[in-house]
Amino acid sequence: MKILVTVKRVSDPEAKLKIKPDGSWIQTEGVKFVVNPFDEIAVEEALRIKEKQTGEVVVVSIGDKVVTEQIRAALAMGGDRGIFVNYTGAYDSYDIANILQKIVEQEKPDVIVLGKQAVDDDMGAAGFMLAELLGYPQAAFASKVEITDDKKKARVTREIDGGLEVKEVELPCIITADLRLNTPRYASLPNIMKAKQKPIKEVTVDALGVAVKPRVTVKKLTEPPKRKGGVKVESVQDLVTKLKNEAKVI
């Protein structure tokens, strides 16, 4: 079974971010970059499927040369090989889906696993756009994935409003990983060393035949208004008095 998994390079979720003086984007100097946490969960799930079914895990990332760091991180977890799509311009979710569609058509994986959203743009659209472009079924926000014994379907428990849904999708399919799907493994030192030897194929969007034309673009970033908090109360009585007389919520 071949499993394709995507990793996005994102700023560390704990990083304090600043906006560039021209407001066009965040300042990236001195900011640590990591694998999108949801994509780490996706990689772990891809590895677990492979470990049960045997097969291959292919890791894809798109961006500047530096994203190969994130591909290597996924290879150190146990991925078999990488595909690095070298593209440095602007893109939106649709473009990502277009690029991934070409990769999928070449690689023909049985299962494609993505994180449910990237924690930088919080868009959460590319995976399902990819599913539609390919005409594949999708299982969004997965918290449990089982491949059926005949290896033709995935039975996925997914997080929905007010509970859970069990959805069955035929392979090939798209699965997006939610928080509770698994706990990603740490890469061991020997595996980090081994990952350095694993192949990463570089491709360009031109070679894939994709014309990147973002339909959606960020024009400007601003910081949201700061909330004025920080007032401490002395006691429970004090709190109740303030909630009643000041905030008037009791």
Next chain:
Amino acid sequence: MSNVVILCELKNGELVKQSLSAVKAGIDAAKATSGKSFLLVIGSGIDKAKEAAARFGADGVIAVDDASLAGYTAEAYASAAFEAIKTQSAGLVLATTSAFSKDLLPRLAVKLKAGMVSDILSIRTDGGKVSGFTRAMWAGSMIADVEASSEVVVATVRGTAFAHAEPVAAASPVTPVSVKIDQSTLRAKSLEIIEHKSSRPQLADASVVVSGGRGLKGPEGFKTIEQLADLFGAAIGASRAAVDAGWVPNDLQVGQTGKIVAPNLYIAVGISGAIQHLAGMKDSKTIVAINKDPDAPIFQIADYGLVADFAKAVPELVDEIKKVK
């Protein structure tokens, strides 16, 4: 000039209240651009939802009511929504952000060859056209001005950023669109829905939310804060740590990757206040934080912070509120 279609979410054949945020956003955007607004309802046996959708002053309701749409799948509903939207010259398609719309709208966007914008906070119109949106990025630490160049734009709408549409006297005309989904072509099937039963209001609907975090030390801690929630008829929320530990169901998670709420009163108990949690509640009107760590980041945004052990403070708070309520 183009039209706006608002896809409504239905549960058991009835309109879900949170949909009314997108309805309001959509009707307003249509008015500002001299376009027409249409509410779209999809399902099987949905007469109640059709009637309800007709009450908000939209120019029309489009109803796709077919037995083949009895159970929701993104695959089937994206096809049905596409067939219905084709009947209008829609420039903007909206739905309130939820597990339903996040699953469905990206597929629909591709069918419409539309740009997709998630969880918008506002719609900007200029010279009779929709010219842009704002949305949060990086867990709400940045607000982005976003433009879309495609002829059709699909967007999910943050429920807390728009008021609910109000009912009006005149009913909108309901137009049926006939769509039959051949289930055998979908390759996807919903096997089971496991509902987390609760007598409390949904997080998105509640005017008071009482949330617990790691500091509650276990499911018993949630029993303690439930007494506080009972006083207000409040919804219970949780930080990621409490959900990950399995103390409460996953759909109670408040934050960047869970639910975004903005109630009148938010009481955070034993929550340290990671940025991912703050992203889900910092627009609440009044925030109370109870935490025994005086340096917890939650205190920086709380209107009233109480440094105390919850096990002692919460029962005391319950007693004191009973005295004055």
